[in-house]
Amino acid sequence: MLVVMKNTASSDQIHAVVEVIKDMGYDARPIPGGQRTAIGIIGNDGGVDAGRVQGLEGVLEVIPVTHPYKQVSREWKADDTVVRLENGTVFGGSDVAIIAGPCAVESEAQIIGIAHDLKAMGATVLRGGAFKPRSSPYSFHGLGKEGLVLLAKARQETGLAVVTEALDPDGADLVAEYADIVQIGARNMQNYALLRRAGRTGKPVLLKRGMSATIEEFLLAAEYVLAEGNPNVILCERGVRSFDTHTRNVLDLAAIPVVKGLSHLPIIADPSHGTGLRAKVIPMGRAAVAAGADGLIIEVHPDPTRAMSDGAQSLYPEQFQELMDQIKVIARAIGRDIAEPLSAVAAG
Ligand code: PEP
Numbered sequence: 001m002l003v004v005m006k007n008t009a010s011s012d013q014i015h016a017v018v019e020v021i022k023d024m025g026y027d028a029r030p031i032p033g034g035q036r037t038a039i040g041i042i043g044n045d046g047g048v049d050a051g052r053v054q055g056l057e058g059v060l061e062v063i064p065v066t067h068p069y070k071q072v073s074r075e076w077k078a079d080d081t082v083v084r085l086e087n088g089t090v091f092g093g094s095d096v097a098i099i100a101g102p103c104a105v106e107s108e109a110q111i112i113g114i115a116h117d118l119k120a121m122g123a124t125v126l127r128g129g130a131f132k133p134r135s136s137p138y139s140f141h142g143l144g145k146e147g148l149v150l151l152a153k154a155r156q157e158t159g160l161a162v163v164t165e166a167l168d169p170d171g172a173d174l175v176a177e178y179a180d181i182v183q184i185g186a187r188n189m190q191n192y193a194l195l196r197r198a199g200r201t202g203k204p205v206l207l208k209r210g211m212s213a214t215i216e217e218f219l220l221a222a223e224y225v226l227a228e229g230n231p232n233v234i235l236c237e238r239g240v241r242s243f244d245t246h247t248r249n250v251l252d253l254a255a256i257p258v259v260k261g262l263s264h265l266p267i268i269a270d271p272s273h274g275t276g277l278r279a280k281v282i283p284m285g286r287a288a289v290a291a292g293a294d295g296l297i298i299e300v301h302p303d304p305t306r307a308m309s310d311g312a313q314s315l316y317p318e319q320f321q322e323l324m325d326q327i328k329v330i331a332r333a334i335g336r337d338i339a340e341p342l343s344a345v346a347a348g
């Protein structure tokens, strides 16, 4: 942390600030400049409470220079974290990994059928909510454990890995028994008991950005998982709330390069929840790959008009094929590839 003094600050005032910093248990290093003096605080392992210094006479501003998160930061670990699934899918490597599937698991025929289609089109991870967080208590909340069993069956038949959401700590343990990745949704990004328990399952965690979370809060949420000894977190930008009503959320694509600068964790994008509109999913999916996303998560339904949740933003299977064809070209233009379909992974 750096304390910037006013240009009118007296040497007594500078001295007083130095004494308070020492009293807080840190070292203070005054850096005299042409216009003003700045005082560096050193010896702090993490954040310093700026409150005691901020109000002192002669202080202009206090600038934090270290982040409140540690293990998720690039300073902690310079190399990209690579999250590997048992079926060969990799998040955070040179390839872009594709997760696709319906918003919710609705029936055996629906999930098994779409899983085969998605595999044929190049997805390597199947999504589908068994426990759905819905804005209304009267909406469809998922098939529960039966949905997990169906996802496991789809994995067995297709070789696709499976990601599904856990809504509470006990749910995280249950989801971890069936899924390859435990998803923590936007509404639960700051559910710290859930983050800790998901971390302790040892399974990779897909952490979605809260709908009004800053990037710092997002990274601090990931820190909870890493603090439990689980380094395998995949971040997901899924749009944030804004004043405009044309799309469901505003997909914050700038968050992708920003997070990549601050953190070593892989980050993927969810243009389905990010836009809420089927016609906007393909362009924003393309843009996310161009922005450097390590993957996409896309809602695809065999018959979106009959979907029990999020039909309006779910792609028809043929639209998913179109997206796959287009992002292949974009990935190559930036020196990446879309992750190989599973048969090729197994053969290679
Ligand atoms: C989802 O992926 O099904 C979901 C509910 O997304 P979010 O948590 O981003 O709203």
Ligand code: MN
Pocket: 103, 104, 273, 299, 309, 310
């Ligand atoms: Mn959904």
